[in-house]
Amino acid sequence: MDSTTNRRRVLAALGAGVALSGCLGSDPPVAGDDAGADDASEPAETTDSTAGEYSGPFELPVPEDELRRGASKDAIPAITAPVFAADWSGFGEVDATLDDGDEVVGVELDGIARAYPLAVLNWHEIVNDDFDGRPVVVTYCPLCGSAVVADRLAGGEPTYFGVSGLLWMSDLVMYDDRTNSLWSQVLATAIRGELTGETLSLLPSTSSTWGEWRAAHPETEVLVPPPVSGTIRGRQTRQYDVNPYASYQQSSAIGIGFNDAADDRLHPKTSVVGVAADGVARAYPLDAVERAGVVNDTVGDLPVVVAASAEGSLVAYVRRVDGEAVAFERDGSVLVAAGSRWNLLTGRALDGPHEGSVLTRANDRSPMFWFAWADFNPETEIYGVKNATGEEE
Template sequence: MNRRRFLATLGFTSALAGCLGNDPPVADDANAGGADSAAGGTETPRAGPFDLPIPEDELRRGAPKDAIPAITAPVYSDDWSGFDEVSVELDDSFEVVGVELDGIVRAYPLAILNWHEIVNDTFDGRPVVVTYCPLCGSAVVADRLVQGEPTYFGVSGFLWMSDLVMYDDRTNSLWSQVLATAIRGELTGDTLSLLPATISTWGEWKASHPDTDVLVPPPVSGTIRGRQTRRYEVNPYTSYQQSSSIGIGFNDDVDERMHPKTSVIGVTAGGVARAYPFDPVSNAGVVNDRVADLPVVVSATTDGTLVAYVRRVDGTVLEFERDGDVLVGGGSRWDIVTGRALDGPHEGTALTRANDRSPMFWFAWADFNPGTEIYGA
C-alpha cells in the first residue's frame, strides 16, 4: 500500500477560515475534561483500530464551541417556497442526505448542512441525529440516545482526523462523527446506533420518494443559538472539495492510491474493508461482489448517487444487471436510490444496505479504515 498520509419537530465564513486554515492549540474546555480515564471497567476501549480515549493533543480547534450552530428545532415542508425568510430556491441539483425511517421520509440539503453540520430531529417520537462533515464529505445518521435517554448533539469546534467532533449535552463527552463513538469524556467508548441514509440530489430523491419533506433553512428552523441565518446559496467548501488539501492536522500519513477527494462508498464485513470509487462503479453500471462472505451489489445513478446493498433476498443471492435507470435481478426491476423492487416476484421488497455510512472522500475512508481494499485496484 502506497501511503504518505411545514412540520416542526422537537452562524458562517469566519469559522470556516478556522476549519481550513488556522491551527491553534487545544484550550482547556469542558468538552475535553475528564477524558483521560476510560469509562467503565479497566480494559482500554477501542473504536476500530483506535485506542480510546484519543490523546487530547490529537484534537484541533477549528472553531469555537457552537460557532457552527447545530439545528435543534427543524422545520419541514415540501419545498422552500412560501417562506419569506428563505431567499434561496431549492434546485433539483442540490445534494441532500435522504432518510427514510418509520414511514417518514425527509431530505436534508447539504446547502444547509455545510453551515450547520448537525440536525437534532425526531421521527414519530424517535430521537435521531443527522450529521454531515464537509471536510470528510461524510454523512452519519443515528439514534440520538445517550445512556438510553434522548440528548441533543452540538458542534464542539474540535476536529479529529479532519472529521467533525460532536458533543452531547448530557455529559459533554466528545464524539467522532465518522466512528459514531465517544472518543473523550465520561462516555468514552459508547457508540450510537446507526441508521441508513443516502446522499442523492434533491431531484432524484423526490422522484424516488414523492412523499418526502425537506428541511427548511434557518431562521425558519431554529438552532442551538436561536435564530441564525447563513448564505445558503453559497457552498463555502467548493475550492476545498476540488483541491487535494486535507482538512487540518493529523493527515500526514495519507493513502495516495487515489486522489484524496475521490468519492467512495465503503463496505466492511468479516474483517475486510473495501472502497468502491464512483468512476469504476459508474463505468461498470452495476458491480456484483463479495466482501468476505457478504454478497453486495454496488451501483450509481446518472446524477451521482452511489449505493451499496446486500444482494441476498429471502436466503437467495441474486445476480444483478443494469437496465437503463434500474437494476434487474431475480425477475424484478429495482430502484437504485431506494433499493426497492418495482415489480415482479419481489415487488415491494427493499434490499438491505451494505454500507453503515454514506459515501465519503477517499482520504477519510482510508484514515478510518487502514488497510482497506479498493474495488478494481
C-alpha cells in the same frame, strides 16, 4: 452534466475564491445574525450498525493532543428545532433556492421521508430531529464529505448533539449535552469523556440529489434553513446559496493540514462508498463503479451489489433475495435480479415476485471522500485498483 455530478467526479470546477470557513479555522461568516433497512424477502442484515461498545482499531480515549481546534464551540450552530416543508417556496425569511441538482442526505424512517440539503448542512453540520417520537441525529462533515445518521441517544437517554469545534482525523467532533462527552462523527463513537467507547445505533441514509430523492419519495419533506429552523444559538442565518467549501472540495488539501500520512492510491477527494464486513474493508470509487455499470462483489462473506445513478449517487446493497445470493444486472436506471426490477436509489423491488421487498444496505455510512474512508479503515482495499502484485483488488 450539472455541478453536482461534476463535484462527485473528484469535485472539480466548483469555483475558487470562496474562503474556507466553519470548521476550517474561524467562525463562519454570518448574514443577519441575531443574538441569542427493512427487507420483506429476508431478515434485515447489518454489519456494525447497532449501538454498543466500540471495538475498532483505535485506542480510546483519543489523546487530547490529537484533537485540533477548527472553530469555537457552537460557532457552527447545530439545528435543534428543525422545520420541514414540501419545498422552500413561501418562506420569505429564506434567501436561497433549492434546485433539483442540489445534493441532499435523505432519510426514510417509520414511514416518514425527509431530505437534508447540503446547502444547510455545510453551515450547521448537525440536525437534531425527531421522527414521530424517535430522536434522530443527522450529521455531515464537509471536510470528509461524510454523512452519518443515528439514534439520538447518549447513555441510553435522548440528548442533543452540538458542534464542538474540534476535529479528529479531520472529522467533525460532536458533543452531547447530557455528559459533554466528545464523539467522532465517522466512528459514531464517544472518543473522550464519561461515555468514551459508547457507539450510536446507526440508521440508513441516502446521498443523492434533491430531484432524485423527490422522484423516489414524492411525499418527502425537506429541511427549511434557519432562521425558520431554530439552532442551538437561537435565531441564526447563513448564505445558503454559497458553498463555503467549494475551493476545498476541488483541491488536494486534506482537512486543515494534519493528515501527513494520507493514502495516495486515489485522489483524496475521490467519492467512494465503503463496505466493511468480516474484517474486510473495501472502497468502491465512483468512476470505477460507473465504468462497470453494476458491481457484483463479495466483501468477506457478504455478497454486495454496488451501482451509481446518472447523477452520481453511489449505493451499495446486500445482494441476497429470499436468503440466496443473486447477481444483479443493469437496465437503464434500474437494477434487475431474481425476476424483479429494483429501484437503484431505494433498493425497493418495483415489480415481479419480490415487489415491495427492500434490499438491505451494505454500507452503514454515506459515500465520503477517499482520504476519510482510508483514515478510518487503514487496511482498506479498493475495487478496480491493482495492488503491488498487479492483481486487481
